[in-house]
Amino acid sequence: xxxxxxxxxxxxxxxxxxxxxxxxxxxxxxxxxxxxxxxxxxxxxxxxxxxxxxxxxxxxxxxxxxxxxxxxxxxxxxxx
Numbered sequence: 068x069x070x071x072x073x074x075x076x077x078x079x080x081x082x083x084x085x086x087x088x089x090x091x092x093x094x095x096x097x098x099x100x101x102x103x104x105x106x107x108x109x110x111x112x113x114x115x116x117x118x119x120x121x122x123x124x125x126x127x128x129x130x131x132x133x134x135x136x137x138x139x140x141x142x143x144x145x146x147x
Contacts, residue, residue, distance in 0.1 A: 107119040
């Protein structure tokens with residue numbers, strides 16, 4: 068066996084292992100994880116992934132403003 072044959076054999080084995088097989092079944096837990104990721108994660112303009120906050124209702128979506136209010140600049144808390 069020549070060196071080229073050895074490299075080709077190793078590459079062939081690598082791609083056999085790494086080949087995506089859509090026929091493989093995923094578990095229910097894996098499907099739930101995938102669905103959660105697909106439903107809550109989006110790429111931004113830089114290609115980074117952005118995870119949505121896990122709010123339960125529309126009223127909770129503005130909760131972050133209430134939580135951050137004590138940490139706001141003092142002049143924004145006391146408009147004169």
